[in-house]
Amino acid sequence: MEPFNLKSQQWYVEDTALALIAREVGTPCYIYSKSALEQRWQSFQQAFKNHPYQINYAVKANSNLAVLNVLAKLGSGFDIVSGGELHRVLKAGGDPKKIIFSGVGKSAQELSDALKVGIGCINIESEMELSRLNEIAIALGQKAKIAFRINPNVDSKSHPYISTGLEENKFGIRMEDALLLYQQATELAGIEIEGLAYHIGSQITSLSPFIEALQKILPLVQSLKQLGIPLKHLDIGGGLGVCYQSETPPSPEEYIATLLAELGPLPLAIHIEPGRAIAAPAGVLLTRVEYIKKQGTQNKYFAIVDAAMNDLLRPALYNAWQEIIPIQPTVAPTGSSALYDIVGPVCETSDFLGKDRLLSIKAGDVLMIRNAGAYGFSMSSNYNSRPRVAEVMVEGKTFQIIRERETVEDLFRTEYLFTATK
Ligand code: LLP
Numbered sequence: 001m002e003p004f005n006l007k008s009q010q011w012y013v014e015d016t017a018l019a020l021i022a023r024e025v026g027t028p029c030y031i032y033s034k035s036a037l038e039q040r041w042q043s044f045q046q047a048f049k050n051h052p053y054q055i056n057y058a059v060k061a062n063s064n065l066a067v068l069n070v071l072a073k074l075g076s077g078f079d080i081v082s083g084g085e086l087h088r089v090l091k092a093g094g095d096p097k098k099i100i101f102s103g104v105g106k107s108a109q110e111l112s113d114a115l116k117v118g119i120g121c122i123n124i125e126s127e128m129e130l131s132r133l134n135e136i137a138i139a140l141g142q143k144a145k146i147a148f149r150i151n152p153n154v155d156s157k158s159h160p161y162i163s164t165g166l167e168e169n170k171f172g173i174r175m176e177d178a179l180l181l182y183q184q185a186t187e188l189a190g191i192e193i194e195g196l197a198y199h200i201g202s203q204i205t206s207l208s209p210f211i212e213a214l215q216k217i218l219p220l221v222q223s224l225k226q227l228g229i230p231l232k233h234l235d236i237g238g239g240l241g242v243c244y245q246s247e248t249p250p251s252p253e254e255y256i257a258t259l260l261a262e263l264g265p266l267p268l269a270i271h272i273e274p275g276r277a278i279a280a281p282a283g284v285l286l287t288r289v290e291y292i293k294k295q296g297t298q299n300k301y302f303a304i305v306d307a308a309m310n311d312l313l314r315p316a317l318y319n320a321w322q323e324i325i326p327i328q329p330t331v332a333p334t335g336s337s338a339l340y341d342i343v344g345p346v347c348e349t350s351d352f353l354g355k356d357r358l359l360s361i362k363a364g365d366v367l368m369i370r371n372a373g374a375y376g377f378s379m380s381s382n383y384n385s386r387p388r389v390a391e392v393m394v395e396g397k398t399f400q401i402i403r404e405r406e407t408v409e410d411l412f413r414t415e416y417l418f419t420a421t422k
Pocket of ligand 1: 058061079102103164199201202203237238239240273274275276277314318374375379
């Protein structure tokens with residue numbers, strides 16, 4: 001049985017599949033459910049009903065080739081932010097015409113590579129980027145399809161590090177500058193205007209910031225039309241949150257239906273860039289308890305596990321809360337539950353995966369960290385010279401390694417001793 005039940009959004013804790021994978025593949029490892037990924041993507045698709053749409057999965061959330069391939073097969077487009085992500089999407093079978101390129105700092109090389117493969121749209125974030133792209137497109141004898149990413153100055157009310165739609169953030173173009181830039185762009189030989197984009201942040205758990213942003217943007221769309229600059233699509237970004245703890249984010253259906261109602265009869269295709277809402281609930285991180293120890297005078301224990309902040313950075317970086325539970329019921333040596341901080345082997349006090357968790361666990365138990373399919377592996381690093389962990393995909397009763405655990409040799413494969421002489 002697949003260890004994920006989409007209806008209840010629960011991984012089966014009792015299921016032996018996770019224990020089997022932990023044994024065969026080892027820990028730590030990320031596990032993704034193929035059907036959960038598909039169903040999350042399809043829930044966005046179904047919400048559009050007859051309205052023209054394009055779902056551009058935000059690759060940064062989880063960029064494993066197998067994950068991208070599952071979504072490409074459903075017909076997904078992709079939101080990329082680097083040349084690396086561009087090449088991953090192409091390698092995974094993504095359609096270049098359905099790729100959109102976001103980001104404030106695209107290099108000349110990245111822009112040129114994107115044009116050469118026939119990218120669907122480049123979201124421009126500054127006047128300088130517009131002129132750089134124009135020159136590159138002219139040199140290649142092409143017209144680059146673009147949208148401007150506008151910063152609607154809306155507070156997404158999520159963590160400050162992942163809010164992007166406020167005036168003081170580095171992202172997008174100021175509302176006041178938008179019309180002039182669009183007009184300038186119509187005069188550039190290497191540029192073809194396709195749309196308008198915005199993205200206000202991530203892990204947004206209520207509809208109001210999304211509605212506020214759209215309400216601010218729509219008059220701009222009308223003004224552009226009046227200036228004779230009609231748009232083909234409106235890219236409303238990503239950002240829909242998931243339930244990590246007790247948040248109650250709108251469902252994809254509710255989110256899309258609300259925004260379509262707000263859009264009214266405008267004949268604009270809607271592009272969206274969800275990352276977390278597709279990938280987070282489809283993945284868990286398995287980790288084994290190595291040691292348990294008591295420290296200080298508090299009635300609290302440390303469970304030292306084999307995963308660390310380099311494997312899952314969200315708790316250390318954003319103080320993010322993710323549920324941690326044993327994959328199989330176990331009786332602690334104390335006979336009852338106790339309070340634990342779940343920490344890794346990395347030499348930093350910020351290296352924790354969860355704090356103050358009431359658990360009944362013992363050394364050797366395998367724990368799962370839920371909702372780890374997004375911004376888990378993709379933000380992992382080799383800090384403390386720790387090889388990056390394996391990734392596994394499950395479908396029905398089968399599972400397959402989709403990324404090998406790195407070896408110690410992988411750690412210094414690209415390094416050399418300094419042998420040059422004076
Ligand atoms: N589009 C753009 C332009 C973005 O910058 C992002 C995310 C997305 C789409 C996808 O947003 P999502 O649907 O996944 O919320 N590492 C952080 C999240 C950073 C999000 C950055 N941008 C975390 O672990 O919470």
